[in-house]
Amino acid sequence: MTTVSPSLRVSELAYAYPDGTQALFGVDLTIGRGERVALLGPNGAGKTTLVMHLNGILTAGHGSVEVAGLPVRKDTLGEIRRRVGLVFQDPDDQLFMPTVREDVAFGPANLGVRGPELELRVKEALELVGLPDVIDRPPHHLSFGQRRRVAVATVLAMRPEILVLDEPSSNLDPASRRELAEVLRSLDVTVLMVTHDLPYALELCERSLILSGGVIAADGPTRDILGDPGLLAAHRLELPYGFVVADRPY
Amino acid sequence: MGAGHRHQLYRPGNTVVHRLPPQCKLPAVAAFAVVVVATPREVFWAFGVYALLLAAVASVARVPASFMLRRMVIEVPFVVFAVALPVIGLGERVEVLGLSLSAQGLWAAWNILAKATLGVMASILLAATTEPRMMLLGAQRLRLPSLLVQIAMFMLRYMDVILDEMRRMRVARESRGFAARDVRHLPVLAKSAGALFIRSYERGERVHLAMLSRGYNGSMPIMNDATASARSWATAALLPAAALATAVLSWSVS
Numbered sequence: 061m062t063t064v065s066p067s068l069r070v071s072e073l074a075y076a077y078p079d080g081t082q083a084l085f086g087v088d089l090t091i092g093r094g095e096r097v098a099l100l101g102p103n104g105a106g107k108t109t110l111v112m113h114l115n116g117i118l119t120a121g122h123g124s125v126e127v128a129g130l131p132v133r134k135d136t137l138g139e140i141r142r143r144v145g146l147v148f149q150d151p152d153d154q155l156f157m158p159t160v161r162e163d164v165a166f167g168p169a170n171l172g173v174r175g176p177e178l179e180l181r182v183k184e185a186l187e188l189v190g191l192p193d194v195i196d197r198p199p200h201h202l203s204f205g206q207r208r209r210v211a212v213a214t215v216l217a218m219r220p221e222i223l224v225l226d227e228p229s230s231n232l233d234p235a236s237r238r239e240l241a242e243v244l245r246s247l248d249v250t251v252l253m254v255t256h257d258l259p260y261a262l263e264l265c266e267r268s269l270i271l272s273g274g275v276i277a278a279d280g281p282t283r284d285i286l287g288d289p290g291l292l293a294a295h296r297l298e299l300p301y302g303f304v305v306a307d308r309p310y
Numbered sequence: 311m312g313a314g315h316r317h318q319l320y321r322p323g324n325t326v327v328h329r330l331p332p333q334c335k336l337p338a339v340a341a342f343a344v345v346v347v348a349t350p351r352e353v354f355w356a357f358g359v360y361a362l363l364l365a366a367v368a369s370v371a372r373v374p375a376s377f378m379l380r381r382m383v384i385e386v387p388f389v390v391f392a393v394a395l396p397v398i399g400l401g402e403r404v405e406v407l408g409l410s411l412s413a414q415g416l417w418a419a420w421n422i423l424a425k426a427t428l429g430v431m432a433s434i435l436l437a438a439t440t441e442p443r444m445m446l447l448g449a450q451r452l453r454l455p456s457l458l459v460q461i462a463m464f465m466l467r468y469m470d471v472i473l474d475e476m477r478r479m480r481v482a483r484e485s486r487g488f489a490a491r492d493v494r495h496l497p498v499l500a501k502s503a504g505a506l507f508i509r510s511y512e513r514g515e516r517v518h519l520a521m522l523s524r525g526y527n528g529s530m531p532i533m534n535d536a537t538a539s540a541r542s543w544a545t546a547a548l549l550p551a552a553a554l555a556t557a558v559l560s561w562s563v564s
Contacts, residue, residue, distance in 0.1 A: 115523055117519060117522060117523065138525060141522070141523055141524065141525050144523075146520075146523040148516065148519075148520050148523075150516065152468075152471050152513075153513060153516040153519075153520050154520045156464065156467055156468075156517050156520065156521065157463075157467070158443040158446070158463060158466060158467055159443065162533060165531075165533050166521075166524055166526075166531065167525055169531035169533050170524060170525035170526060170527065170531050171525055174533075198443075198467075199467075200467070200470050200471065214524065215523075215524065218524065218525070
């Protein structure tokens with residue numbers, strides 16, 4: 061293990077909803093700086109609940125979450141939310157300002173960034189997702205794929221330690237899906253990708269975790285996990301029809 | 311899907327009126343309306359002057375009369391109300407074209423019609439030369455209650471999304487053979503409306519989460535707080551100032 065604090069460390073995280081439903085039963089995971097990791101799991105496995113803990117929207121019933129060494133607590137929420145960039149599944153939920161420029165500026169402006177520095181952050185983030193030209197457009201005039209990429213830009217503008225994406229490939233047509241993959245691959249940031257899309261996980265993430273029944277059921281190279289039909293079947297995960305994981309990459 | 315159509319009230323252009331900062335235009339229109347309302351109804355000529363002032367602004371902003379007239383349909387309910395007043399009004403009656411009308415009602419109707427029409431015309435001009443988004447920016451820069459500005463902002467942003475959702479629900483109903491023809495179909499429509507409300511409410515919760523995730527703490531950050539130049543303020547003040555001069559004159563002669 062390295063001496064630098066990992067981007068994300070979750071230990072013994074357990075959580076029950078107020079109605080008593082237990083969603084997480086002791087989750088342990090560590091994600092090193094610069095890693096791209098896929099979090100796989102069937103519906104109802106607790107993926108969203110786990111994600112909500114990463115930036116303190118939900119607070120741990122038991123256990124702890126640390127982002128680059130900083131524990132998630134009430135008094136650290138501001139900094140935690142800067143460090144963890146959450147990209148929601150529906151870009152219409154994420155893009156709520158009248159123009160792309162204001163939306164991308166929203167996060168850094170909340171951090172107190174103003175003036176030319178703010179303008180720079182907005183341009184830089186849109187540049188990173190390959191959409192510098194849409195800056196003055198209203199979000200609802202963009203295509204779905206563009207909206208998803210702008211949603212990524214809105215959190216990149218906060219210069220996060222870790223980017224957490226909820227089902228990034230959902231509802232994208234093949235070209236938008238590839239464009240997003242290219243963007244994600246080009247970023248110099250730790251990525252945690254929550255997904256059902258196993259080929260997308262294989263394409264982008266060297267490592268995968270399976271969250272099932274509220275615990276981490278598997279943790280290893282994506283290639284090994286997807287190559288184990290028994291493991292996948294045990295957790296209601298399936299590769300698309302006709303899809304075979306090649307023995308050697310490309 | 312969700313494709314944008316321009317907001318109907320706005321008429322793009324690049325005139326002096328279009329370019330004025332929104333925080334100058336908003337109070338100018340409000341001040342104009344106050345002056346109009348404060349003018350005694352007996353001074354007919356003053357209202358003529360106001361109408362001329364607005365016509366001048368419209369010609370500078372290149373907003374054609376036909377555009378104004380079409381938008382003024384919004385005033386119809388007031389007109390109906392105003393027309394009823396002389397008929398149902400009490401007091402001294404006068405004969406007009408063989409009809410016995412209330413003199414007081416006639417004055418009241420004229421008062422409402424003239425003042426409302428001028429107010430509506432000024433608002434239409436404001437909306438025609440100011441993008442809805444800029445209007446909100448102006449309200450924000452004027453430090454209007456931020457909660458109200460935020461609500462209006464979200465309405466503007468999510469109107470298309472919700473309309474789209476509504477359309478999808480209608481398509482889903484019709485695909486299964488439903489067509490609203492008479493009152494018996496109302497319960498179905500009511501349930502759709504309820505479902506739409508719940509969906510929108512849930513979206514509101516998700517948007518709030520997304521805002522929290524990006525450091526929202528109850529107030530919108532003011533990002534482009536450009537101050538307007540004294541010259542912009544002076545230009546915007548021309549309309550209410552000219553109106554005020556007219557009003558002062560009308561007070562002194564009435």
